[in-house]
Amino acid sequence: MKKNSKRNHSSRVSDLELNSVDAEKEKKERQNNFVELLPPEVTFKIFSQLDIWSLCRASVTCRSWNHTIRHSDALWKPHCLTVRAVCQREIDDDLESGYPWRVILLRNYQKSKVKHEWLSGRYSNICSPISLPEKIMYPMDADTWGEILEAELER
Numbered sequence: 001m002k003k004n005s006k007r008n009h010s011s012r013v014s015d016l017e018l019n020s021v022d023a024e025k026e027k028k029e030r031q032n033n034f035v036e037l038l039p040p041e042v043t044f045k046i047f048s049q050l051d052i053w054s055l056c057r058a059s060v061t062c063r064s065w066n067h068t069i070r071h072s073d074a075l076w077k078p079h080c081l082t083v084r085a086v087c088q089r090e091i092d093d094d095l096e097s098g099y100p101w102r103v104i105l106l107r108n109y110q111k112s113k114v115k116h117e118w119l120s121g122r123y124s125n126i127c128s129p130i131s132l133p134e135k136i137m138y139p140m141d142a143d144t145w146g147e148i149l150e151a152e153l154e155r
Contacts, residue, residue, distance in 0.1 A: 035064045044072060052079045052109070076101035083112040086119070089143060111140060118148045121155060 035043050047069060050058060055076075059069040069075060080101045084091040087108045094104040117123065140148075 033062065033064055035068050040068075043068060044075065047072065047075050048078075052105075055079075070102065073101045076105050080105045080108075083108050086112040086116045089147075111144070115140065115144060115148070119151045121151075124152060124155060 034046070038046075047055065047058065055069060059066045080091060083105060090108050090111065091104055094107060099107070
């Protein structure tokens with residue numbers, strides 16, 4: 001019976017030590033985390049200087065960064081407006097549907113890249129579907145294909 005008591009006591013002590021180590025580690029991380037130290041306006045200004053890829057990478061750094069970036073819709077708006085240059089109809093439809101800027105960007109970013117390539121004539125010389133680079137293709141609706149075909153006919 002005493003052996004079990006000693007084991008339980010030693011396991012409780014080691015649990016307490018682990019908890020204090022975790023608490024100390026978390027405290028240090030908070031001290032180094034500018035998102036939790038700076039005013040929200042300053043944090044927003046810092047994150048607003050990032051491009052799309054850097055913003056996405058920053059969002060997976062830690063929970064507080066993810067929460068701040070994910071819930072700051074205004075961080076995504078300028079990037080979304082850049083995509084709008086190519087996907088105006090799609091962006092406007094999503095805005096009317098009430099999607100937040102981050103979701104609109106997620107829904108249209110890849111499409112904008114492919115659509116831009118089509119509209120700029122990158123695929124004008126392709127003779128068959130076999131020649132298309134499948135890895136970068138993105139499913140598009142009939143209206144988008146109509147825009148692409150009009151651009152091809154104007155060339």
